Amino acid sequence: MSKYRNVRMALCAIFVATLIVFGAQAQNKVETVPYGANPAAGHSLRVDDANIYYETYGSGGTPLVLLHGGLYGYIEEFGELIGELSKHRRVIAIATRGHGKSDIGTKPFSYSLFADDAFAVIRHETSDKVDVLGFSDGAITSYTLASAHPELIRRLVAIGGPRKFADWTPSAQAEERNSKPSDVERDSPQFASARKMLMPQPERWLEFNEKLNAMWLGPVYVTDDQIQSIRIPTLIIAGDHDPYNQIPKFVELFQxxxxxxxxxxxxxxxxxxxxxxQFTISAVKTFLDGAEN
Known part of the structure; x- marks a missing residue:
């Protein structure tokens, strides 16, 4: 089993552990927030060929838009962040199409398409400038969104989002080239089953995986010109042992x-x-609350 596959399995384990904790707390009647499937916070907006699901929390301050990671990512991965930052500002957490309760739609997946979906949700919710935080696939979407709509975003946080497939580590590239749409259900059946329960069209699970794989294998996600056009304060965050991405590429992006x-x-x-x-959330809060450059 490759390092890349190990990380995928670890992400699945985190998701399953979250389900177990939620279940145990429910039995003990401890109040929890069902992020990603919360009737009290959930909304749906028709954007072209798909219904895009999102949740809103908190009030006040500059709205913060959250864009989660791909495949294993979903709104619930931001639970701790939402709980902390929604104390003093409105948080809009968007489910990327095909993930959880958002439709897959009919179009090929692309980061431009995801950015168009996010823009529609944001402008449906507010006419003001927003802050945006994207993780992994959501970070790449955030670059595209910020480049296409310079008037939209006040401050941007991008966590673990590469510019292109060549920025992945060699082992991650090899694993992705050899991956099949059926791999996730084979390796992580409990995760796949839980996600299908959220999906409006669970019978399209393999198609969803095919669309993601095709997008990931594309040579360029966002161009250097697009990155250079982002003239708002932007914080790039990455782990120093990220098995997906080459750390020097984040330095290049930052520069x-x-x-x-x-x-x-x-x-x-x-x-x-x-x-x-808490360390990462503290860094995010410090950056978002900073004075304008």
Missing amino acids: LLPKGELAIIPGCGHVVLECKG
Whole structure:
């Protein structure tokens, strides 16, 4: 089993552990928030060919938009972050199409498409500028969104998002080239089953995986010109032991940004919010609350 496959299995284990904790707490009548499937916070917006699901929490301050990671990622991965930051500002957590309760739609997946979906949700919810935090696939979407709509975003946080497939580690690239749409259900049946229960069209699970794999194998996700066009304060975050991405590539990305900042989290892999949650959240809060450059 490759290092890349091990990380996938670890992400699945985190998801399953979350389900177990929620179940145990429910039995003990301890109140929890069902992030990603919360009727009290959930909304749906028709965007072209798909219904996009999102949840809103808190009030006040500059709205914060959250864009989660791909495949194993979903709104619930931001639970601790939402709980903390929604105390003083409104949080809008968007489910990427095909993930959880958002439709897959009919179009090929692309980061431009995901950015269009996010833009529609944001402008449906507010006419004000927003802050955006994206993780992994969500980080790549955030680059595209910020480049396409410079008037939209006040401050941007991007965690673990590469610019292109060549920025992945060699082992991750090899694993992805050899992956099949059926791998996730084979390796992580409990995870796949739980996700299908959320999906509006669970029979399209393999198609969903095919669309993601095709997008990931694309040579370029966001161009250097697009990165250089992002002229808002932007914080790039990555774990120093990320098995998906080459760390020097994050340094290159940071150097392309006119108002970039860089935080490499020590002792962490890809999922820094799980590895050192409070440390990362503190860095995010400090950046978002900072004075304008």
